[in-house]
Amino acid sequence: MKKSKKTAVKKTPRNRKPEEMSLEAWQIALRKEFGRAQKFRLKNLGAEAFFSDFSVTNPQSGNTYRVAIRSLQTGMNYCSCPDFAVNSLGTCKHIEFTLGKLEKKTGGKKALAAGHRPSYSSISLRYGAERQIVFRPGREAPPAFLKIVSKYFGPDQLLRADAYARFERFLEEAKSAADGHEWRCYEDALNFIAQRRDQAGLRERIDGLFPQGSRSAALEKLLKVPLYPFQKEGALFLAKAGRALLADEMGLGKTIQAVAATEILARAFGIEKVLIVCPTSLKHQWKQEIRRFTERSVEVLEGLTAARTARLAHESFYKIINYDVVHRDLPLLEKWAPDLIILDEAQRIKNWKTRAAQSVKRLPSEYAIVLTGTPLENRLEELHSIMQFVDRFHLGPLFRFLHEHQMTDEAGKVTGYRHLSKISESLKPILVRRTKGEVLKDLPGRLEKTFFLPMTPEQKQHHDENGEIVARIVQRWRRTRFLSEKDQRLLTAALQNMRMSCNSTYLLDDKSDFGVKADEAVAFLQDFFEKPETKAIIFSQWLGTHELILRRLKKQKWSHVFFHGGVAGPERPKLVERFKNDPQCRLFLSTDAGGVGLNLQNASAVVNMDQPWNPAVLEQRIGRAHRMGREGPVHVVNFVSEGTIEHGMLDLLAFKKSLFAGVLDGGEDSVFLGGSRLKKFMESVEKVTGNIPASSPAAAISETGGSTQAGAG
Incomplete structure (x- = not known):
């Protein structure tokens, strides 16, 4: 007789919610299936067989978490893992693993289904969309004890809002009324109550020190240099929030606001140890800024592990x-x-x-200040990831956040984002952002000009040959909606070659030098440097472009520095200092390694030899000079090869800019895009290559070495 085949268990899809399931049911099912398939190690830490505390160890990661089992009912159990704390589901893979093991024991299913009501009472933290303190009465709780509890907890057994400030009083009264009855108050509940109370005390203490807010006289002597009014407001916001994100537009002085907020916290609460995490290129700039703003001691942790360990031990x-x-x-x-x-x-x-992200999020601290002018560049997940460090509970679990704000097609591909204004509103207590337009009276002007330059025949040949490769792959994509890895690599290389050919053929063959951009840049500088005090920054993504400019600088009298990713960390601040302090050093050549964080407001012009795909990178470049402390306007010059992929890129970045504005700057509430990332990228390629305008005779370089300028502003 043939053995009957086992019916295959239908697995819950991981990438798309089944229509018949709620979001919560779907996520719980995923954790249940995954958890019960694991080979974790389980150890009972208590005396009872089922309703006890357990340790669950993942042998692969080595992580161990405490699991408390009270019932089969979701939300009644507890796990110390990060997912349980933030997922608002009341379960996790470790709880589901433990329940699966216990159900297989004799009498396990029956005992778990009946639930557990212990003899002792307990006060615990309920994790969900909103964390709450909950009281659970024990079987033997005396009436006098329950009467005291009712003064602080509502009929729903949740701690009343006004009882947080009086919780010590409750503990005293409950202890007196317990009359031998055992009751427990768990550590995470006590920590949550303390956090709520500390937050209220933080604001009261700072308001007491600065009673007139940003107009308080005490702020005038906070640092060795004066603060602008909006910077005073920003520093107070950061200090009062305790953990917050400063997302001011680049150039508005996020560093000085962070240092000012640190001083406020030091005076209000006596903080003594501050850790700054930044890119390598900015470590010494931070050190210099701290010394310029304060009298505080500062240590840069660098060198090998032994050297960093020794420096960390320094006071x-x-x-x-x-x-x-x-x-x-x-x-x-x-x-x-x-x-x-x-x-x-x-x-x-x-x-x-x-x-790096996972390690940084494990760093412990009571207070946190997060600085970025671009917390959102491409996807909402980026903002969620950064906010996890500020407050991992604020935006809720990622699956719920994306479900609420992400739009998808029938195949589950992302097509756009919605309700962006709701995100903006929810972030107001912990995020502050000002644009240059809002504080324009305190900022220098920004004058932009775009020069459309012709391509040489040699450049055009490289550009068009690679353009044909792109066109063939785009046609294949249109027919099949699929690209092999080989085609994807080929497409990326061809697009890169098209962009590099816009600067010079030298970037493609390391020999020839057909192209006009380098000459045009030097011609612009010759005119611009007629005023002896002017300085300029030249940005290009490619080292080859800078090599061509350096060749031409040999005939000029200007001194310069060259900042790129290959410059050793200790040498970088020396280059910045020379550009700032040496009157003869007129030019700062930089790849995008210098587009992040550097303060170069003594530059009067920013020259972009090429246009990056990402608008945030372009703003990072310009923000090095167009920032607080700059006197006079900043000239922004963009060189674009006419009738090329660069020309077609000018309209490409609207989606990324609108997404950023919708969340942070009060822009459109919904933003639409293509489906999958590959689909979105291919549509961008189609748009860029399809929008390349024909070359115009008006773009030809004149005999005097100038060029027709367009665009601008």
Whole structure:
């Protein structure tokens, strides 16, 4: 007789919610299936067989979490893992693993289904969309004890809003009325109550020190340099929030506001240990700025592990470290236990999957100040990842956040975002952002001009040959909606070659030099440098472009510095200092390594030799000079090769800009885009290559070496 085949268990789809399931039911099902398939190690920490505390260890990661089992009912159990704390589901893979193991024991299903009402009473933290303190009465709770509880907890057994401030009083009264009855108040509940009370006390203390707010006289002497009015408001906001995100547009002085907020917290609460995490290129700039603004001691953590360990042991108020080494030094930093962490250029943790992001989010601190002018560049997940460091509960779990704000097609591909104004409103208590337009009276002007330049025949040949490759792949994509990995690599290379050919053929063959951009840049500088005090920054994505400019600079009298990713960390601040302080050093050549965080407001012009795909990168470049402290306008010059992919790119970036504006600057509430990332990218390629305008004779270079300028402003 043939054995009957087992019916295959239908698995819950991971990438798309089944129509018949609620969002919560879908996520719980995923955790249940995953958890019960794991081979974790389980250890009972208590005396009871089922309703007890357990340790669950993942042998692969080595992580161990405490699981408390009280019922099969969702929300009654507890786990110390991060997912349980934020997912608002009342369960996680560790709880589901434990329940699965217990159900297989004799009498397990029956006992768990009946639930557990212990003899003792308990006060615990209920994790959900809103965290709440909940009381659970024990079987033997005396009436006098329950009467005291009713004064502080409502009929729903939740701690009343006005009882947080009186919780010590409750503990005293409950202890007296217990009459031998056992009751427990769990540590996470006590921590949550303390956090709520500390937050209220934080605001009251700062309001007492600065009773007139940003107009308080005490703020005038806070730092060694004066603050603008909006910077005073920003510093007070950061200090009162305790953990907050400063997303001011680039150039508005996020560094000085963070330092001012640190001083406020030091005077109000006596913080003594501040850790600054920033890109390598900005460590010494932070050190210089701190010394310029305050009298505080500062130590840069650099060198090999032994050297960084020794520097960490030095007595200093500020410690500065770069993102790249946080994961290596995490145990030391956890032991040092900073009071305040400042993250600069926090877009470095926008991808939650990276080692740097995961390590930074494990850093402990009571207070946090997160700085970035671009918390959102491409996707809403980036903002969510950064906010996890500020307050991991604020935006809720990622699956719920995306379900509410992400639009998808029938195949589950992302087509756009909605309700962006709701995100903006929810962030107001912990995010402050001002644009240059809002504080224009305090800022220098910004004058932009775009020069459309002709291509040489040699450039055009390279450009068009690669354009044909792109066109063939685009046609294949239109027919099949699929690209092999080979085609994707080929497409990326061809697009890159098209862009590089716009600067010069030298970027493609390392030999020839057909192209006019380098000559046009030098011609512009010759006119611009007629005033002896003027200085300029030249940005290009490619080292080859700078090599061509350096060749031409040999005939000029201007001194210059060249800042790029290959410059050693200790040498970088020397280049910046020379550009700032040497009157003969007129020119700062930089790849996009210098587009992040550097203060170069002594430059009068920013020259973009090429246009980046990402608008945030372009704003980063311009923001090096167009920032607080600059006297006089900043000239922004863009060189674009006419009738090329560069020309077609000018209209490409509207979606990214509108997404950023919708969340942070009060722009459109909904933004639409293509489906999958590949689909969106291919549609961008189609748009760029399809919008390349024909070359115009008006763009030809004149005999005097000038060129027709367009665009602008």
